[in-house]
Amino acid sequence: SPSGSVSNIGTVAFKTSQSDIVVNDTNGLSDLFYYDGTNIQRINLTPAGNEVSDASPVPVISGDGSRIVFSSYSSELVNNDNNETGDLFSYDTASGQLTVVTVNNSNETANASSTQPSLSLDGSRLAFVTYASDLNAEPVSQLHPEIFVYRFQQQQFKKVTETAFNPHTIIAAVYGGYISSDQQTVLYHTKSYNLTADPVEADTSHLYRLDRSDNSHHLLALKASASDISANGRYVVVNSDYFQPGGLIDLGGNHVFLYDRLNDVFTQIDEGYSGRVNDDGVVVFYTRKDIAANDSNGEYDVYLYDPVSQVISLISEGLDGMAAGGDFPDIGGQ
Numbered sequence: 001s002p003s004g005s006v007s008n009i010g011t012v013a014f015k016t017s018q019s020d021i022v023v024n025d026t027n028g029l030s031d032l033f034y035y036d037g038t039n040i041q042r043i044n045l046t047p048a049g050n051e052v053s054d055a056s057p058v059p060v061i062s063g064d065g066s067r068i069v070f071s072s073y074s075s076e077l078v079n080n081d082n083n084e085t086g087d088l089f090s091y092d093t094a095s096g097q098l099t100v101v102t103v104n105n106s107n108e109t110a111n112a113s114s115t116q117p118s119l120s121l122d123g124s125r126l127a128f129v130t131y132a133s134d135l136n137a138e139p140v141s142q143l144h145p146e147i148f149v150y151r152f153q154q155q156q157f158k159k160v161t162e163t164a165f166n167p168h169t170i171i172a173a174v175y176g177g178y179i180s181s182d183q184q185t186v187l188y189h190t191k192s193y194n195l196t197a198d199p200v201e202a203d204t205s206h207l208y209r210l211d212r213s214d215n216s217h218h219l220l221a222l223k224a225s226a227s228d229i230s231a232n233g234r235y236v237v238v239n240s241d242y243f244q245p246g247g248l249i250d251l252g253g254n255h256v257f258l259y260d261r262l263n264d265v266f267t268q269i270d271e272g273y274s275g276r277v278n279d280d281g282v283v284v285f286y287t288r289k290d291i292a293a294n295d296s297n298g299e300y301d302v303y304l305y306d307p308v309s310q311v312i313s314l315i316s317e318g319l320d321g322m323a324a325g326g327d328f329p330d331i332g333g334q
Helices: none
Strands: 003-006 012-016 031-035 040-042 067-072 087-092 098-100 114-119 125-130 146-151 156-159 174-179 185-190 206-211 216-221 225-229 235-242 250-260 265-271 273-277 283-287 301-306 311-314
Touching: 031 067, 067 114, 087 114, 087 125, 114 174, 125 174, 146 174, 146 185, 174 225, 185 225, 216 235, 216 250, 235 273, 250 273, 250 283, 265 283, 265 301
Parallel strands: 225 273
Antiparallel strands: 003 012, 012 031, 031 040, 067 087, 087 098, 114 125, 125 146, 146 156, 174 185, 185 206, 206 216, 225 235, 235 250, 250 265, 273 283, 283 301, 301 311
């Protein structure tokens, strides 16, 4: 199981190529599973309950555990999927119902792929990256992916990567799409320089914040990206090869930073990847660097950073007290 997503109530969505978790798993592919605290069930099945012939990327689960979203190129998951490209699918954990999200007003699956889903805490909104141009009537780039937000109750799409000045569509790809649980903040990174009036280095990806209260865009960090935002929207995990803020000093490799939006403070944690953060600013990440004294395996391990004590602790510790290896961690919102 390469990675998964955990809710605040301890339920888990994950993918694995292991074939003996459920019966009749014979497709030889990575499938998606849901653990409700007691049982494990496969969720990427056809309407008739059969297994599919395409693998799916890692799923995400909402903080309250009510919804799982994943992307898939499979046309077998629902009956009206005929676009032969990647779509986003929603699994209701209470009813077990699987539906396709990326459908236009003509009830047709979108005309291009959608990926990188990020759910709000209550599962009512979804942020994602898409190449599709027919989700609604808003103008989109024909060359680069953009970020949309989907409201499940209203079944409504809204493009959030509005440009600040001409040209009025983005001029480079946009990635990320991490959304806070109050649904007011979206993080993304892009080389497109026309989303704000800030002077930025050309042909370099920078981290931006969208304030959905007024749909304004703000430059957050230079030469950087994000891997998570806390449910309350206060803390952001920033990834960069350069010291933050400013992005002027080359650190020689990707480092994990914690950004406190309330106090406008960056904290450099250490070398690492895929940081996740909760409402208290506690960060989990993985790194090949042997940070702890009992980490000498030279492999990826999982660490936790406590912003109060400013201590970095080894999480992937074996029964012998030594580092046992691990990667792609997740953490609940509280």
